[in-house]
Amino acid sequence: MIHDSLLRERLVIGDKTAADVTRDISRPILNKPSTSWKVGFTLSVIFLGIFIVSLGWTLWTGIGVWNINKSVMWGWDITNFVFWVGIGHAGTLISAILLLFRQKWRMSINRSAEAMTIFAVICAAMFPVFHMGRVWVGYWALPLPNAFGSLWVNFNSPLLWDVFAISTYFSVSLLFWYIGLIPDIATIRDQVKGKYEKFWYRFFSMGWTGSTRSWARYELVSLILAGLSTPLVLSVHTIVSTDFATSVIPGWHTTIFPPYFVAGAIFSGFGMVATLLVVARKVMNYENYITIGHLDAMCKIIMLTGTLVGIAYLTEFFIAQYSGVEYEQYAFINRATGPYWWAYWSMMSCNLLAPQVFWFKWARTTPWFIFIMSIVVNVGMWFERFVIIVTSLHRDYLPSSWVMYAGSLTEIGLFLGTFGIFFTCFFLFAKFLPVINMAEIKSILRNRE
Amino acid sequence: MIIDKNLSLRNRNKMLVGIWQDEDKLMEAAHALVHAGVKVHDVYTPYPVHGLDRVIGVRRSWLSIVAFLCGLTGFSLAILMIWYMYVYDWPMNIGNKPERFSPSWVPIFFESTVLCTAFGMAFFFFWRSRMVHGIQPELIDPRQTDDYLIVTVETGEGVNEKEVLDIMRSNGATELRERVGGVQTTL
Numbered sequence: 001m002i003h004d005s006l007l008r009e010r011l012v013i014g015d016k017t018a019a020d021v022t023r024d025i026s027r028p029i030l031n032k033p034s035t036s037w038k039v040g041f042t043l044s045v046i047f048l049g050i051f052i053v054s055l056g057w058t059l060w061t062g063i064g065v066w067n068i069n070k071s072v073m074w075g076w077d078i079t080n081f082v083f084w085v086g087i088g089h090a091g092t093l094i095s096a097i098l099l100l101f102r103q104k105w106r107m108s109i110n111r112s113a114e115a116m117t118i119f120a121v122i123c124a125a126m127f128p129v130f131h132m133g134r135v136w137v138g139y140w141a142l143p144l145p146n147a148f149g150s151l152w153v154n155f156n157s158p159l160l161w162d163v164f165a166i167s168t169y170f171s172v173s174l175l176f177w178y179i180g181l182i183p184d185i186a187t188i189r190d191q192v193k194g195k196y197e198k199f200w201y202r203f204f205s206m207g208w209t210g211s212t213r214s215w216a217r218y219e220l221v222s223l224i225l226a227g228l229s230t231p232l233v234l235s236v237h238t239i240v241s242t243d244f245a246t247s248v249i250p251g252w253h254t255t256i257f258p259p260y261f262v263a264g265a266i267f268s269g270f271g272m273v274a275t276l277l278v279v280a281r282k283v284m285n286y287e288n289y290i291t292i293g294h295l296d297a298m299c300k301i302i303m304l305t306g307t308l309v310g311i312a313y314l315t316e317f318f319i320a321q322y323s324g325v326e327y328e329q330y331a332f333i334n335r336a337t338g339p340y341w342w343a344y345w346s347m348m349s350c351n352l353l354a355p356q357v358f359w360f361k362w363a364r365t366t367p368w369f370i371f372i373m374s375i376v377v378n379v380g381m382w383f384e385r386f387v388i389i390v391t392s393l394h395r396d397y398l399p400s401s402w403v404m405y406a407g408s409l410t411e412i413g414l415f416l417g418t419f420g421i422f423f424t425c426f427f428l429f430a431k432f433l434p435v436i437n438m439a440e441i442k443s444i445l446r447n448r449e
Numbered sequence: 450m451i452i453d454k455n456l457s458l459r460n461r462n463k464m465l466v467g468i469w470q471d472e473d474k475l476m477e478a479a480h481a482l483v484h485a486g487v488k489v490h491d492v493y494t495p496y497p498v499h500g501l502d503r504v505i506g507v508r509r510s511w512l513s514i515v516a517f518l519c520g521l522t523g524f525s526l527a528i529l530m531i532w533y534m535y536v537y538d539w540p541m542n543i544g545n546k547p548e549r550f551s552p553s554w555v556p557i558f559f560e561s562t563v564l565c566t567a568f569g570m571a572f573f574f575f576w577r578s579r580m581v582h583g584i585q586p587e588l589i590d591p592r593q594t595d596d597y598l599i600v601t602v603e604t605g606e607g608v609n610e611k612e613v614l615d616i617m618r619s620n621g622a623t624e625l626r627e628r629v630g631g632v633q634t635t636l
Contacts, residue, residue, distance in 0.1 A: 018596035152534040156543050161556040168560040172567045190591040207584035212492040214578045216502035217510045221574045232563050442496035
C-alpha cells in the first residue's frame, strides 16, 4: 500500500520515476565533462602537484625539513593525520549507523560520504607513514617474521593498534562502498554505449542482474556490514584517541578522549559532507535528490555533535582544574591564555559557538550559509587537533626545553597537497561513478508504509 | 554446490516473461501467481523490493551463519598470532604487562574478527550469487537495471502457460514475452 505522509516531507521531490532517477543521476557519467568539472579537477591536480613536490622534498632531504625537530615532535603532521582520519570516520558512520536506525534520508548522501571516507583515509595515511622518516622500512610496523632475532611488533602499543585498526577500517569501508556500488555499476553498464566503458562497467558489475535471490542476500550482507562497521568506526577513532590518552603528557592523559574524539569525528565528517554536497547538488543538478530536508537533517547532526564536542572541551578544562594536578591545570590554562590562545579560541568559536546558529531554521535551510558554516567546522576541527598536539607538547615538564612551533613551508605544502589528493579522487569519482545511490533512491520514490 | 543454480538462465525450458513498471502491481501479480500454484523462477528488479523474496519462496540465506563462522576464524587467528609471537616465541616485558594475556591485545582481536567477517562473508556472497569480475550478465532486458520489474516463470510439466499469462496480464503486466533458448518473442 502507498501512503503519502502528510507530516513528513518527501525524500525525493519532483515526482520522479525510476527511469528519471537513472537518467538524472547517470547524466554526468554518460555526458562529456562539464566546464565546472574541468576547472575543479584542474585545480585539484595543481594541489596534488603541491603534495608531490612537498613529499619529494621531504623524502630527498629527510623530515628535518619539517619544523618538528624539537619537543613538538608531532606538529602539523599528526594534526593533519587526525584531521583527515576524523573526516574519514564520518562516511561509514553515516551510512552504517543511519542504516541500522532505518533513516531513509541517508540514501541520498551515503554514497558520497563513503567515497569521502575512503579518500580521507588515504590522505590520513600519508602522514604517519611519512612521519616514520625511513618510509622504505615502513613494513616493520607489521608483524612479519624477520631476521633481527625474534623482533615482533609491540601488541601493547596504541600505535600498533592504529596500524591494524586503520588498515582494517580502510579495507572494510572499501568493501562496503564497493558492494553498495555494484547494482549502480550494473545500471551504468546497461546505459553506456562505448566499447571500453562497457567493458570496465561490466568488469566491475560482476554480472549483476537484479535477481530477487541476489537482492535478498545483498541486503543481508549490507546489514551485517553496517552492523560490523558501526563498532569498527567507534573502535578506530577510540584507538586514535588512545595514541594520546595512554601517554603521560598533561592535556592528553584523559579518559574523556575516546568519546570526545568520536563525537568530533562525526562532527567534522558531517562538516565535510555538507561542504561537498552543497556544491555537488547545485553543480550536478541534484536538488531534487539532495533536498533542503537533507541539508536540514545534516545541520541538526552538526549542531548536536558540535555541542557534544563543546561539552567535552569544557569538561576536560573543569576536570583539569578539579584534579589538583598542577601540570594538568597549567596545560589547560596555557591552552586558553598562553601563546597559542588564538588557536584555542578559534577552536572554541568554530566548534562550540558557531554551530549554535543551527537552532534557527533559516540557517539550516540556506545552502550558501550551510556551505560557509561547513568550512568553519572544518577549520575548527583542524584547530582542535592543533591545540591538542601543539599546546601540550610545546611546554613540557622541563621549562628549559619550552619552544614555540610553527609549520614549515613543506608541512603546509603537504597539508594543502592532501586536499589535492582528496579532491582529485572525488572529482574522478563524480565523473565515473554515480554520486547518489540510484537503486536505493528508486525504492523510496514514494513515501511507502 | 555453493553457487545458486537458479541464477543461470542457460539450458532452461521455455520461459514466460512478464514486465511491470509498478512495484505494487508486481507484488499483487507475484502473490496471484504463487496463489495459483505457479513456481516463479525469479523476479529481476532495479532496486530491492522488500518482501518479494518471501513471496516467491526464496529461503532465508545462510550468510549470517557464514559471517559468524568467519568472525570466529578471525578471532582465533588473532589469538593464535599473538600467542605465538608474544607467549611462545619471544615473550617481552613491556610496562610490566601480564605475560600470558593482556587486555591491551583486545583491540587487535577485535579488528581481526571484523576484517575476517567482512571479507569472508563478502567472498561467500559473491560465490553463492555467481558474481565474478567481468562475467557476462544474463539479462532478460537491459532496462531491468533501470526501471523494468521482470517476472520469469519456467515452463514444464504442470505449468499451464495460458493461465500464467492470463494472471500476468490481469495484474498489470505492461509486456509479455516468451524466451526459448535465449531468443525472446513478444506475445
